[in-house]
Amino acid sequence: RVTxxxxxxxxxxxxxxxxxxxxxxxxxxxxxxxxxxxxVSIFMNVFNCHVNRAPIEGEVTAVRYRPGxxxxxxxxxxxxxxxxxxxxxxxxxxxxGVIQIAGLVARRxxxxxxxxxxxxxxxRFGLIRFGSRLDVFxxxxxxxxxxxxxxxIAGETxxxxxxxxxxxxNFSRQ
Numbered sequence: 001r002v003t004x005x006x007x008x009x010x011x012x013x014x015x016x017x018x019x020x021x022x023x024x025x026x027x028x029x030x031x032x033x034x035x036x037x038x039x040v041s042i043f044m045n046v047f048n049c050h051v052n053r054a055p056i057e058g059e060v061t062a063v064r065y066r067p068g069x070x071x072x073x074x075x076x077x078x079x080x081x082x083x084x085x086x087x088x089x090x091x092x093x094x095x096x097g098v099i100q101i102a103g104l105v106a107r108r109x110x111x112x113x114x115x116x117x118x119x120x121x122x123x124r125f126g127l128i129r130f131g132s133r134l135d136v137f138x139x140x141x142x143x144x145x146x147x148x149x150x151x152x153i154a155g156e157t158x159x160x161x162x163x164x165x166x167x168x169x170n171f172s173r174q
Contacts, residue, residue, distance in 0.1 A: 001053075001122060001153070001154070001155045001156050002156065003053075003120075003121050003122030003155045003156060004156070004158060005121070006161075007092075007163055008093070008094075008161055008162040008163030008164070009056075009121070009158060009160075009161055009162075010055045010056055010096065010136070010138060010142075010158070010159045010160040010161070010162060011053070011055055011056075011121055011122055011154075011155055011156065011157060011158060011159055012042065012053075012055065012146075012152040012153060012154050012155070012156070012157040012158075012159050013042070013052050013053050013054065013055045013098055013125075013134055013136060013154055013155075014042045014044055014048075014050075014052055014053075014134040014152060014154050015044060015048040015049045015050075015051075015152060015153055015154045016042040016043050016044035016045065016048050016133075016134070016151075016152055017042065017043050017045075017149060017150065017151055017152065018040060018041070018042055018146050018147065018148055018149060018150045018152060019041045019042065019043040019074060019133070019148070020039070020040075020041035020076060020148070021038070021039070021040050021041070021144065021146075021147075021148060022038075022039055023036045023037070023038055023039070023140055024036055024037070024039050025037070026039070026097050026137045027066075027080075027084075027086060027097075027099065029064040029066055029086055030062060030064065030086050030088055030097045030099075030137070031062060031088070032088065032095060032097050032137060035140065036140050037097070037137040037138060037139060037140050038137070038138045038139070038140050038141065038142050038144070038160075039079075039135055039136065039137050039138075040135070040136045040138065040144070040146065040159060040160075041076075041079065041133060041134070041135050041136075042133065042134045042135075042136070042152050043073060043074050043132075043133050044073075044128065044131065044132050044133065044134065045131055046105060046130050046131045049154065050127045050128050050129060050130060050132065051124055051126075051127045051154060052098070052100060052124070052125055052126045052127055052128065052134060052154065053122050053123060053124055053125065053154040053155040054089060054098075054119035054120065054121055054122060054123045054125050055089070055096055055098060055121065055136055055159060056089055056091045056094065056096050056121050057091055057118075057119065057120050057121045058089040058090045058091035058092070058096075058118070058119065059089070059090050059116065059117070059118050059119075060087055060088070060089055060113050060114065060115055060116065060117050060118075060119060060125075061088045061089070061090045061095070061115065062086070062087065062088035062115060063085070063086070063087050063111060063113065063114060063115050064085070064086045064087075065084075065085045065086075065109075065111075066083070066084050066085075066086070067083050068081055068082045068083040068084060068102075069081045069082050069083070070082060070083065070102055070103065070104055070107055071103070071104060072103060072104045073101055073102070073103030073104065073131060073132045073133035074103075074133070078101055078103065078133055079099070079101060079133070079135055082101050082102050082103065082133075083101070083102040083107070083109065084099050084100060084101045084102065084109070085099070085100045085109045085111050085126070086098070086099045086100075087099075087100075087111070087113070087125065089119060093162070094138075094139060094162050096136065096137065096138060097135075097136070097137030098125075098134065098135070098136055098137075099134065099135040099136075099137075100126055100128050100132070100134055101128070101132055101133040101134065101135065102128060102132055103128075103130075103131045103132040103133060104131060105130050105131035107129070108128070108129040109126070109128050109129075109132075110126050110127050110128070110129070111125065111126040112124060112125055112126050113125045113126065121155075122154075122155030122156070123155075136159065138159075138160055138162070139162065142160045142161075142162055143160055143161045143162070143164035144159070144160050145158045145159060145160055145161060146158075146159055146160075
């Protein structure tokens with residue numbers, strides 16, 4: 001895959017479909033603070049490639065596993081209740097949270113990276129086995145380049161431009 005390169009560019013970490021966009025406080029285990037961030041959720045059905053890729057270049061500053069249920073990953077409550085593995089990737093200017101979430105069919109999360117490792121944007125960091133979800137936490141007000149229902153290609157689709165100055169696009173936020 002060919003990953004677009006540009007300062008402040010965030011690429012999709014997963015193949016799938018954008019199932020939710022909302023501002024919310026990130027999970028406590030990521031230590032990203034108590035202020036709301038923009039969450040973009042990508043649902044991966046059983047036919048999508050389930051390899052996960054780094055959305056930005058940076059250092060993995062946290063890897064946090066949390067056991068949980070195996071609800072349908074398309075449901076919003078899956079982000080809160082399902083088994084998950086969270087990463088924080090710290091770039092030159094920004095911290096991004098990425099959460100791998102197991103689903104009803106996918107009951108195996110694999111993470112290839114550890115704290116302290118450096119990742120290039122688009123580099124593989126893990127996978128989730130079959131029918132799952134991936135949540136990306138961006139700084140609140142990030143200039144999103146995607147909308148609900150959009151098909152995503154991991155490492156290729158431009159998700160957001162963190163250096164864009166101005167009003168965010170009027171996408172379907174909840």
